[in-house]
Amino acid sequence: MAIAPIIVHPPSPSGGRRVTVRGEILGLAHRDRDVVEFLRRAGIPDAEDLLDDPSWVKWRGGRAHHYEAA
Template sequence: MDSAPIVVHPPFPSGGRLVSLRHQDREGALGVAYSDDDLVVFLESAGVVSPENVLDDPQLVEWSGAGAHEWRAI
């Protein structure tokens, strides 16, 4: 796979970021995260083992349109 299977999209103007999954077995939106804690919950639901340890792994998580761990629009 050329790109990360989890995408954290750019922040919405009101805050929060859409989190989506692109994987051969499952694709689609996981939800809107407003914090790292929310993201961890979504990753757990997608079957990621130890999700709190992969947030900064670019092979698994792509932070698109804003820096990692930024939840408000800039």
């Protein structure tokens, strides 16, 4: 099974989730809109359609789309 290229890491103690693509850190997201913008800047079109596709995005720790402090 292939590993999803986009990882949304667990919420940090201060809030927000780190977003990486193939190991490269794109930024700290505080909402889905941030994730979509990071992916757009990385050249991934239609990113909003990918957020719930497990073959593209792996949500680690906590619930998907949840950004509050751990």
